[in-house]
Amino acid sequence: MIPTLDMHSTLILSLSVIAVVIVDRLARKKRASGGLPLPPGPTGLPLVGSLFSLDKRDVFYTYRDWTATYGDMVYARFLNEEMIIINSEKIAVDLLDKRSNNYSDRPFLAALKPYGWGFSFADVNYGDYWRIRRKLFHHTFRADAVAKFQPMQISKVHQLLANILECPEDYAAHLETYNSCITMSIVYGYDAKPRDDPLVDITSKAMHGPLKVFTPEGCPLVNAFPFLLRLPTWFPGATLARHARASHDNIQSMGVAAIPYMEKKMINGTAVPSLVTDMLERLEEVEADKKAAFEAAVKDVMTTTVAGASETTTATLLVFILAMVLHPEIQQRAQVHLDAVVGRDRLPEFSDRELLPYVEAILIECMRWEPVSPIGRPHTATESDVYEGYYIPKGVTIVANAWAMSRNESAFPNASEFKPERWLDAEGRLTVDGPPGFVFGFGRRVCPGRWAADAGIWIALCSLLANFEFHKAKDAKGREIDFVPTFTTGFVRMPDPFPSRVVARPGFDSERLAQWVRAST
Numbered sequence: 001m002i003p004t005l006d007m008h009s010t011l012i013l014s015l016s017v018i019a020v021v022i023v024d025r026l027a028r029k030k031r032a033s034g035g036l037p038l039p040p041g042p043t044g045l046p047l048v049g050s051l052f053s054l055d056k057r058d059v060f061y062t063y064r065d066w067t068a069t070y071g072d073m074v075y076a077r078f079l080n081e082e083m084i085i086i087n088s089e090k091i092a093v094d095l096l097d098k099r100s101n102n103y104s105d106r107p108f109l110a111a112l113k114p115y116g117w118g119f120s121f122a123d124v125n126y127g128d129y130w131r132i133r134r135k136l137f138h139h140t141f142r143a144d145a146v147a148k149f150q151p152m153q154i155s156k157v158h159q160l161l162a163n164i165l166e167c168p169e170d171y172a173a174h175l176e177t178y179n180s181c182i183t184m185s186i187v188y189g190y191d192a193k194p195r196d197d198p199l200v201d202i203t204s205k206a207m208h209g210p211l212k213v214f215t216p217e218g219c220p221l222v223n224a225f226p227f228l229l230r231l232p233t234w235f236p237g238a239t240l241a242r243h244a245r246a247s248h249d250n251i252q253s254m255g256v257a258a259i260p261y262m263e264k265k266m267i268n269g270t271a272v273p274s275l276v277t278d279m280l281e282r283l284e285e286v287e288a289d290k291k292a293a294f295e296a297a298v299k300d301v302m303t304t305t306v307a308g309a310s311e312t313t314t315a316t317l318l319v320f321i322l323a324m325v326l327h328p329e330i331q332q333r334a335q336v337h338l339d340a341v342v343g344r345d346r347l348p349e350f351s352d353r354e355l356l357p358y359v360e361a362i363l364i365e366c367m368r369w370e371p372v373s374p375i376g377r378p379h380t381a382t383e384s385d386v387y388e389g390y391y392i393p394k395g396v397t398i399v400a401n402a403w404a405m406s407r408n409e410s411a412f413p414n415a416s417e418f419k420p421e422r423w424l425d426a427e428g429r430l431t432v433d434g435p436p437g438f439v440f441g442f443g444r445r446v447c448p449g450r451w452a453a454d455a456g457i458w459i460a461l462c463s464l465l466a467n468f469e470f471h472k473a474k475d476a477k478g479r480e481i482d483f484v485p486t487f488t489t490g491f492v493r494m495p496d497p498f499p500s501r502v503v504a505r506p507g508f509d510s511e512r513l514a515q516w517v518r519a520s521t
């Protein structure tokens with residue numbers, strides 16, 4: 001949510017400037033469209049467009065509701081930003097996947113650099129600058145490279161189980177620590193403490209908050225009034241500038257926090273394989289005059305990785321716990337499967353995965369049921385285009401509404417229900433080989449961290465199910481507390497805290513865990 005802005009005095013002046021810009025842009029578009037119509041959409045108000053029609057918390061509801069009136073591809077304007085919202089997976093695939101040479105760019109975000117997020121290759125324009133960074137990232141995170149992280153992911157899962165045994169009510173914080181520890185290990189080879197680790201804390205502080213300004217309703221506002229980001233922080237009403245400065249400082253601290261650790265490890269020869277060591281090996285092959293650019297790209301990749309991984313995986317595991325609390329029968333059924341395959345005298349391993357289709361279906365259904373990235377990341381059209389007779393203007397922001405796609409009743413009957421069986425045939429075999437495409441985005445910008453994410457989520461989900469039960473919390477009279485789930489807002493959406501109880505399954509305690517861990521190493 002955008003911080004409340006004290007900007008009435010500047011608003012009128014700025015609106016008149018925008019009015020000129022809008023009139024000019026619309027006139028140009030009319031001329032360039034060759035008479036073809038824009039996709040249908042709400043008319044909106046003069047100047048502000050449809051900005052005030054959006055759901056205050058979750059814009060994807062409004063976007064989806066527009067489908068009933070305007071169809072699956074909706075054109076809307078927010079201030080001077082034009083947007084095409086895609087509510088169907090087929091259209092998203094047709095445009096963002098099949099015509100990815102035209103739809104791989106990102107829209108301009110005025111807040112990006114002032115907030116300290118200039119490092120993020122997830123947000124830069126499509127071109128060589130992005131390509132170099134994505135290639136470096138891919139080198140460490142491609143499907144056939146991530147298996148090398150499995151032993152580390154297993155050991156972090158053991159820590160997660162120990163943390164939850166010790167303090168079950170703090171499971172959300174333990175999940176966040178689990179994911180941060182994995183990311184720190186992959187990026188820096190850093191062995192984070194299971195609790196209160198300084199580097200994890202710095203990272204968490206840097207990641208929380210700024211994501212909320214990079215929202216579809218936030219961006220047009222900030223893009224239209226970029227000077228608000230640059231006001232002196234002492235200026236009355238300079239809330240946005242203060243937020244930006246704080247975020248910038250936090251990102252700076254995060255960027256340098258791991259360096260002393262890495263230097264020490266390098267000097268004494270104890271650095272473990274990581275993205276950084278991978279990159280340093282490659283640095284040796286880089287020509288002298290290109291080394292500085294390569295190092296800059298590596299720094300961007302490191303920080304983007306930490307950012308990309310920061311909330312998404314935790315959010316998915318929280319959705320899983322929510323689903324288990326709401327559906328005890330599904331939880332029990334999964335535990336029967338787990339007990340049959342893993343037994344009750346060891347911890348789950350990656351090699352169990354193929355034998356656990358029901359657990360796999362739970363994971364896929366978690367990702368479909370409440371997509372943690374409900375509107376993905378915006379793309380933009382590099383050149384004007386035509387789709388099914390509609391004109392798509394160059395530079396228009398394209399939003400693929402994953403949440404609407406997850407609610408497609410013809411693909412997912414009773415879509416708002418959590419039903420792992422939708423991914424299984426009558427014999428209990430999986431009918432798909434992964435979550436639906438909209439979960440991880442589209443085309444050349446599709447999430448490149450999905451294989452690492454998938455492994456980290458699967459082993460945690462499986463280990464938690466095998467060893468804990470998830471229930472609704474009880475009131476003073478011992479009755480279960482019913483609740484309606486609510487979710488955070490922003491690019492990453494996760495369940496708000498809900499009344500729950502996590503208890504170890506019979507026979508599982510710290511002694512047993514220590515025994516199993518010893519036996520598995």
Ligand code: HEM
Pocket residue numbers: 121122123134137141304305306308309312313316372373376377378438439440441442443444445446447448449450452453
């Ligand atoms: C459940 C977990 C995750 C989900 C649901 C998710 C989802 C997404 C989505 C929807 C996008 C935008 C795709 C598009 O533009 O169409 C994205 C981009 C990205 N993700 Fe993920 N992600 C997850 C985990 C991760 C992890 C663990 C990492 C890092 C290790 C990561 C790194 C990135 C990066 C770097 C991009 C930007 C790609 C680019 O612009 O070229 N993600 N992710």
